[in-house]
Amino acid sequence: MKQLWIEDFLTLVDAGTFSRAAALRHVTQPAFSRRIQSLEAWLGVDLVDRRSQPMRLTAVALQHVPQFRALLRDFSQLRSGMHAEGNGLMRVVLATQHSLTMTRVPALIQEIQKKDKSTHRIDFRVRSENRDECTALFIRGEADLLLCMEEQEDLLCALMPDASRLSLGHETLVPLSAPTKAGKALHTPRAGQQLKLLAFPPDSFLGRVTYKSSLGTLFQLYNVDVVHESLFLAGIKEMLLAGLGMAWLPESLVERELKSGTLVNLSSSLKTIKLPLGLYRSSHAQSPEAIDRIWSMFGK
Structure with a gap:
């Protein structure tokens, strides 16, 4: 089996047609089709149902697409690792x-x-x-x-x-909000008012930590509306800067924004969360x- 054949097959999966896949691989369609047939012959199974129009992958091909992607990644890592050594x-x-x-x-x-x-x-x-x-x-x-x-x-x-294990210090999650024109926090807990929150999924590590340390109490005391939930801190940071809610983020991620005043630290009224780095x-x-x-x- 050749790595080239795996690349061809995954291109066909992504492109959806032989003509588009052949163009992406910079070969003629007949030549591309022959390479797919070579992979099928080596595997001993059909990857493409050629009786259907438009073209459709067989059930066994669809089932093993993730393994083909992993195999191609492993080939690449093996090559780069050996090259480095x-x-x-x-x-x-x-x-x-x-x-x-x-x-x-x-x-x-x-x-x-x-x-x-x-x-x-x-x-x-x-x-x-x-x-x-x-x-x-x-x-x-x-x-x-x-x-x-x-x-x-x-x-x-x-x-x-x-x-x-070695200890490499700690990371501190700080509560944050965008400022108003007057420089005050745009989103902060206030009795009788809704608090918009940008949160981590509760089943993620940061979600579990923030819910355990701060959010449980916050939900009990205030009217909290989770308007955005994501694992990706960069996305939460952008939502935060846009003034769409308050959030806890690593202090090291927002140092420049805190110095420039584009974000406000709410730790005077809400808990910070100190996490060891291992x-x-x-x-x-x-x-x-x-x-x-x-x-x-x-x-x-």
Whole structure:
């Protein structure tokens, strides 16, 4: 089987027709069709129902599209990883939360690269997900390092007894609102008035933390209307800046906005939430020497 055939098949899935897929792959339609037939012959199954008009994928093809996408991704990662190692680089996979990719990871990688004096440089691949998926990737052995926010009374050490942990400080979630023209908070709890809230899904890590620490009481005391719910902090930040509600966000994500006055900190009337930052290392890392070097930089 050729990687080219997998790319052809996924292009056909996305394009919906042989003619469009062939054009996207820069080959003639007959040549593209022959390559799909080669993949079908190698698999021993039909991927396309050629009796139907318009063209339709078979049930077995549709069922396995996610596996084809994963296989193509794995091919690409295998190639890039071997290329890095062949050029004297040591590949490290870091799983982290979306928010930390925006606020902490760039500076962390820059600091590691600045401190690292070895001739075999560390090459990072960052996988950004929600916290639960990051943890799952790490436990499955698909990441060498895990950087995430935690609750002080519920660190992930208990869930991952074979992993080692370093503390990298903490992240603080602060309550925020856009300002009025007079510079006061546009959205703040007031008796008898509706409070518009931009929230995280309650089944997400940040959702569980904010509901446990602040929102439970807020819902009891005030008329709260959740007008937007999202896992993506960048989206919540934009809604916040547009004045569509109040929200809790990492302080490091809004430092410039707080200094410029485009956002107002509501911590004088609402709780802030302090969350430890933990860096975990796998006991089965692909490049243990690279992980040892990173650990020595921050473990002192």
